[in-house]
Amino acid sequence: MKSKKSIIQSARSTLELEAASILNVAKNLNDDFEKVVSTILECKGRVIVTGIGKSAIIAQKIVATFNSTGTPAIFMHAADAIHGDLGMIQIHDVVICLSKSGNTPEIKVLTPLLKTAGNTLIGMVGDINSFLADQSDLILNTTVEKEACPHNLAPTTSTTAQLALGDALAVCLLECREFNESDFAKYHPGGSLGKKLYLKARDLALSNEKPSIKPEASVKEVLIEISKNRLGAVAVIDNKNKVIGIVTDGDIRRMLEHYTDIEHLMAKDIMGQNPKSIQHDALAVDALDIIKQNNITQLLVLEQNTYFGIIHLHDLFNEGIV
Template identity: 45%
Template sequence: MTNTNFLAIAKRTFALEISALTTLEQALDDQFNQACLLLLGCKGRVVVTGMGKSGHIAHKIAATLASTGTPAFFVHPGEASHGDMGMITGADVVIALSNSGEVNEIVSLLPLIKRLGAALIGMSGNNSSSLATLSDVHLYCGVEQEACPLNLAPTSSTTAALVMGDAVAIALLEARGFSAEDFAFSHPGGSLGRKLLLKVETIMHDGDEIPIINPDASVSEALMVMTQKSLGMVTVQQDGRLLGIFTDGDLRRVIDQKIDFSATSISTVMHPKPHSIDADQLAAQALYMMEEHKITSLVVTHKNIVAGVIHMHDILRAGVA
C-alpha cells in the first residue's frame, strides 16, 4: 500500500493543464486567422505530421479534420523520408507538429515541403525554432510547465497542441457551414449514424396503419379506431388533409367532462392544431419535437397531406434516442 494522494495529484494535473490552456488562449493572434484561411483555400488535402507524442496528437488532429469537412490524413515523418513524401503534393497544406520545433525528422522535411510548393503550418512551443521560422504560418502552442513533476513527459504541451488542433477544426467546420447531416456521412456506422441519417419516413406508420377518422364521426367511433391501431391517438382527416388529432390525453379530459361519447362529434373535442413533421425530416428532429412539446407521437405530412404517424416507441426501437 502507498500513502500517495492520487486525488491531489489528479487535481494538480488538471490545474496545470487548465492554466496552460488559459495562457494559450491569451496568446492567440492573427496567425490563427491566417492558418484557417490557408486551410480553407487548400485545393488538395491537409497532411498532418509529427514525431513521437506529437505524432499521436497529429493523428488525432487529422482524424478530427477529416470527420468535420476538411479532407486530411497523417503522414509519419520517418516514413516520409523513405518514400511517403510521394503522398504530398504542391496543392496540399502540411501541418507539422513539434513542441521544440527542432525534431530532426520534421526539420529534414521542411526543405522538401517548400520545394514541392505545399503551404506549411507549423505548431510548436518555440517561436524562434526552425519549424516556426520556415513555416508560412506558425501557431504557438508553448506551455510554461508540463504537468509531469519532472517537467519532462509531454503532458501540458500535448494537451495544448490537441486543443489548438480542435480549435482549427471547429473554426473550419463553422466557416464551411458543415451540418449534422454532413457529419453523419463521415460517421454512418452505429448509433451516431442512425441518429443523424435516419429519416422519419423510414420508421413511420403509413397506409392502413394510420388511425384515421372523419370529422363527423362520434367519439365512440374514434375510440374504436384508436384501439385497433394501438398508437394512442387518431387523426381527424378530410380528403387527406389534417384537421386535428384526438389522443389518450384528450380522452382523459373528455371523461372528466362526462360527455356522451356516442352523441358527441370528434370534431368538437379534437385538438385542432396538432404538431406535425415532414416525412423527409430526420428522426432525431422528431425526437426533439416530442421532447420539447412533451408528446409521444407526431403526424407526418408530405406536401401538407397526411403521410403517416411516428410514435416515440418507433424512435426508441430504431436506436435514435
C-alpha cells in the same frame, strides 16, 4: 498510496495546468495563425498533418476533425514518411508538422525533404527557436511552461495545447467556409448525430401504419384500429383527409371513467381536438422537442393540411435520437 484528498488535489492541479496552457496558447496567437487559415483555405490540395510519438496521436485527431468539418486532410506518421510515405504528398498539399521540441531526429530528417518538395510547411511547435520553427514557412506556437507530469517528462500539457490549437484552427476554417448543419450531416450520416441532422418526420411516419377513422366511427371501430396498428392512437379525419382530432389510449381510459353506456358513442365524442402535429419535411429531432414539451407519446405528421401519418416516441428511441 495517496489519500483521497491528495488524489483530488493532483487531478485538479493537472487540469488547472492544462487550462493555463490553453490560455497561454491563446495569448500567443499572432498573424501567422491568420495566414495559416488563409493558406489552407486557398489550398488546392489537402492538408497533410504529421508528427511523431504523442504528437502523432494528436495529429490524427486534428485530421479527423478537419475531415468532418469540410477540410480534406490526411495523417502521415513522421517516421513512416522517411521510409516511403512521403509519396502521399502532392504538389498542391499543405503540410502541418507537430512537435513539442521541434528538434527530434525524425523531424530534422523530414523537414528538409518537405521543403525540397516545395509544399508550404506549417510548424505547430513548442519551441519557436527550434529546427522545425526555423524551417517552417508559418509557425503555430504551442509553447508551455511545463508538463503536468511531476517529472516534467510525459507529454500532457503540451499535447493539450496542440489539441486545443488544432480545434481552434478547424473551427476558424469551418466558419470561413460557412460550413453549416446540412454540410455536417453529409459527413456524419451514421449514428444518432447524423440522424439528428438529416432524418425527417416523414421518414419515421412512413415506417409505420397510417391509422385513421371517420368522426362517426363507433368505439368498437376505434378500438380495433388502435389495436391493429400498435401506435396507441388513431387520427380522426374528414372526407378531405384533413385531421380534425385524435383518439389515444388515454382517451379510451378517460371514456371508460366518464361513461357507463358507450354503445352509442362515436369517435368525435371522445377524440382530442387540435392534436399536436408536425409537417412531414421537418426534422425528426424537432418532433422529439414537440413530444417532450407536451408530454405526449404520439405526434401526427401532416403534409400541408392533410394527414400523412403518425410518429411514436418509440420510433425516436429506435433511431437513437432520444
